[in-house]
Amino acid sequence: MSQQTTIRKLAELVNTPVDKLLEQLTEAGMKFSGPDQVITSAEKLKLHGFLRRAHGKDEKPAEEAIASGKITLNRSRKQEISVGNGGKAGRAAGTIEVVTRKKITLKPGEGRAQTANEKLDAERTDALRKLEESRARNLAEQRALAEKDRQRAEVVAEQKRVEQEQLERVAAEAAAAAEAALEDAGKTKGHGHGHGHGHGAAHPKPAAPAREADKAAVAAKGKPQVQRGSHVMVAGVEDDDRTERFAGQLHLSASDRARRSSNTRGKGKPAGGSKRASDQSRTGTGFNKPTAPVVREVAIGDAITVADLAQKLAMKGGDVVKALFKMGVMATITQSIDHDTAVLITEELGHKAVAAGANDAESELLAHAEEVQGEKQQRPPVVTIMGHVDHGKTSLLDYIRRTKVATGEAGGITQHIGAYHVETPKGVISFLDTPGHAAFTQMRQRGAKLTDIVVLVVAADDGVMPQTAEAIQHAKAAKVPLIVAINKIDKSDADPSRVKSDLLTYEVVAEEFGGDIQMVELSAKTGQGVDDLLDAILLQSEVLDLQAVFEGRATGVVIESALDKGRGPVATVLVQQGQLSKGDYLVCGIQYGRVRALFDENGTQVQVAGPSIPVQILGLSGVPEAGDDFVVVADERLAKDVAQQRDTKRRELRLVASAGNRMEDILAQMGEGSSQQLALNLVVKADVHGTMQALREALTGLSNDQIKINVIGSGVGGITESDAQLAATSKAAVIGFNVRADASARKVIDNNGIDLRYFSIIYDVIDQVKQIASGVLGKEVREEIIGTASVQQVFRHSKFGSIAGSVVVEGVIRKGKPIRVLRDDTVIFSGELDSLRRFQENVDEVRNGTECGIGVKGYDQVKPGDKIECFERIEVQRTL
Structure with a gap:
């Protein structure tokens, strides 16, 4: 028996609201009291005919279609396309339903074979079209190459023609010079015959001038061979002796040739000139005292060292240091000074300061980002x-x-x-x-x-x-x-x-x-x-x-960042433009890298993140600062160059901030004498960058006239040996916020007696430091760790959920005490014990070196390798 169709099911099939479908049935002359009534096939056909007539179409009986020998198939396909946050009433915002309708009429005998043949014909036609396009492209490329070869051959032929004309012109000049020499020789000979003292008188032989003319012609023909390939540039140079001497040195001007050719070949010294003046004129190395001060333009960036500034000013470093001292700035030659100070000292010394141009890598990054533009869509x-x-x-x-x-x-x-x-x-x-x-x-x-x-x-x-x-x-x-x-x-x-x-x-x-x-x-x-x-x-x-570009390289901003011991630097970013994909190269503040993985807020790995979507990324070279912008670039080279330049610039500015001590500040410190403030030094480590930044600013803001709180070191991640060494050197206390010290750091802390305190609530940190700074004595609530267990294996229990099979490695685990779950020395959960068992028995405590089963209340994500830390809160009276 076939399943009956109700009005509600029919509304779901045709994707129409139930109320609207009931109205259409009423208009078609059928009365229904509710959506759960059964509708028959005849009533469906009646409704269909009514709707066709309502849209202006003639109703065609099914029998007529069968009698005509043709079968008409109406096919429809529904799709939902996401377009942002718009939408019609009754539909989910951000989607549009697209219905594709197709009508196919088949005659008897036509069927699947005909459809398959049409498909083969279409594929054959497409292949022929692609082959023709490929042939046309190859033909166009061959024509373009042939055109380039023709143009290159024309250029070479033109060069040869110009060389040939030059050679012919030089040869004609040489022949004219030879004819002139012969004519002069003939005149000299006739003059000798007319004024001789007899037939036996001596006279020049005619063969000598001819031989000299031949030598001159040969020399003239040889000149272009020396200047081969560059004769066009000296076509207008006069053919004199100086040009002949420096024929191969085309970079010299006429004045240089005149200077180098003077006082050579034994032509004598200039009249009235000394030997020193002659040497200076010949070599061009003579020094003339300037008649006015030399003003130099010095390019200065955001920061510059005193040595570099002295080099640009062509001065000794000591002179620049003296000038800075006169202005009240005490800096050594190796220290950096800021832009404003460098500009003042440059103008004081009589030179002109100009701003240095932007970094090449930053300019390339800006052009790289501007070329990525696209159509904006709703986001x-x-x-x-x-x-x-x-x-x-x-x-x-x-x-x-x-x-x-x-x-x-x-x-x-x-x-x-x-x-x-x-x-x-x-x-x-x-x-x-x-x-x-x-x-x-x-x-x-x-x-x-x-x-x-x-x-x-x-x-x-x-x-x-x-x-x-x-x-x-x-x-x-x-x-x-x-x-x-x-x-x-x-x-x-x-x-x-x-x-x-x-x-x-x-x-x-x-x-x-x-x-x-x-x-x-x-x-x-x-x-x-x-x-x-x-x-x-x-x-x-x-x-x-709200609109954004969905295609192209992604840009965005860092929301939060942290250092995960197992995964490395992890940054939570918000994509603002483009698409961030796995494998993209990006630069983020002073860090760069390649995206190794993308995770959403549930820890699920994704491949692409579009505008307005927050994701976690792995693969950066370090932990970026919260609030840094990130830009996806084409290759790793550009990302690395930009990150290195930003890091250098930031380091220079930090040196400037700490190095430029003024005389007034030093004198003020000297005048304080014995009324120095007490200082409380702290080393702060937190689990994420934003919390560390908030803690550092909140603690330094608690300073008053009697005590100054200095955060000498801060960072993200577990407390390391270097942090403990810093605290021991500066006699500082160590604060761990949701992080723990590793074994090597604990050894240094125990040997040096460093005050190490763990916190998980920011109230406790601020309240304790505030009470100490204000001098208010009272009871202090401390968290004392009484035991630590290492998870070896995780079992599933039908009643208690996940049971962590553990070994107590330190102290004792007591039932009823609060616990924390640590992974890579970072707190991932705080709660209490659900159950504590030794074999099949419930026990109140388990001591060091003993195996036990621990059930964590409200948390079932414990993994092998995690640590379960049991602690208790105790009140301690403060004493001075």
Whole structure:
């Protein structure tokens, strides 16, 4: 028995809304009470005929088509094409449905054989067409080569003709000179006959002038052979003795020939000139005292060493150092000075300073980027979630992504910039989740600069807080449109109207108050109002008309970066133009490399990333700084040159900043005497670059009149032996934020008694350093590691999930204590023990060297080689 078709199934087959299909059936004269009723084949044919008549087509019975001996097949194919965020009502935003219809009429006897023959004929025709095109291309190339050979032969023939004419002209001049010499000889002979003293008188022989004329003609004919290939350039040079002497030196001017030919061949010395003057005129090495000061143009870049500046000024290095000392700048000859100081000293010494030209590699990179242009298309919006700490930013993003991120964050607060792209039913949207803590000001500012729309999350029960006001300032400074999401409206003490009133103080006026800011009330816990927020985001993106070039080389910006011990430098980037593909060469700040792999926010490897899509890339030469731009280039050479030039320039500027001490600063330091500040030196290591930067700035900002906090070293990744040596040399404390020290570093730390502290929440770092700096004594909460276990093998249990078969390598593992999971000395999860077993028995603790099974609560991604760290928090009274 065949399956019956309901109206709902028919609507899905023809891709028509159920309500619309019911209306069409009613208009066709058929009454149906609901979408779950069965529709028969006769009713389908009746509806089909009604729709054909409604579109102005005649209804043709099926029997008539069969009787005509022909069969007509109507084929249709549906496709969905992504075009950005536009779309019609009722369809997913960002897609267009394309239906391709094709009608085929077959006569009896025609079938698959005929279709196969047509296909073979089409392939044969295409092959013949391609063969003809290839022959035409070969013929065109042969004609072009023949034309080039003909032009080259014409040029060679023209050169030979010019040489021949020159030779004939020189030979004619030589013959005329010989005839003139013979005539002079004949006149001399006749004169001798007329005035002789007898037949036996002596007279010149006629053969001698003839022989001299022949020699002159031979010499004249020989001249062009010396100047072969260059005679055209000296065609107008007079044929005198000086030209004959320097016939092969065509680069000399007439004055040079005159200078070199003077006082030679025994022609005598110039009258009234001394031997010294004669030698200077002949050699051209005489020194004449300048009548005016020599002013030189000196090209100066962003920084220049004193030695290089002295060389460009043609002065001694000591003189330039003296001049700098008189201006109040104390610098040695090997130190660098900045551009402004170099310009001042150059003008003080009477020369002119000009700005140095741009680097060749940078210019080539700029031209390289400009030549990649294409057609712009609609792109997904980039949305940044901002607001005060614990107002529900990550929870809102969790609900949209259907994941659990906030539970994995230490202390429940976000400490990095998280980047995700979400394919919602409303369209594709890329989200950036920024931290809300006060220490992450630069990270929020960087998020506002990267984004198209800022979603400001404000808790309805808490109102406007300091980081809320700061986020508004960042959005206004970046000139980014703002959407306010009033969160936690499901709470009993929620008051959205108070939030809207408080925002008026910061010139954020809701639409209902006559402003232009969209405000959406929602709950990230229950999901109420989240769809309204997505609609508001897509509406704002349509107003902005966001476009980007989807083809060509990619450009973008680094959102976050970190050093992974197993994978190397890892950078999270946001593509802004073009397509970033695996295998591309790119330059990113002072780093360069080739993209070895691309990963999305879920850790899945992808091949291509387009505009507004955040991805993680592997393959860079080092860890780039957050906020650096990246550009895809054609080859590795250009990327390496640009990165090296940028690194050199940055190093020079850093030397300038530390080297140019002025006399006033030194005297001020000398005048302080014994009233020097106490200094607290710190070495800070963190898991990602943005957190390290925020920690460094937050800690240095805690300095006061009594104590100065210096971060003498900072970096990304685990604490290494070099970090420990730096701390031992400078008597500094080491702070590890979500990172750990390796074995060699721990040995140095233990031998030197260095204060090493681990943290996972930025509150604890700032609070402890603030209390010490302020001189407030109180109880200190420390985390003491009591044991470490190494995971040997992972087992799957139906009740407890993943069980890590481990060996305790240090201390003791106690049940009920908090734990952390480490991978490559970096914290990847913080939680608590779910179970602790020794063989089949539950135990309270397992000591060093003992095997055990550990169940981690809420985490099943433990792998062999990981370390499980058990710790406890203790309170210690501070003492001076």
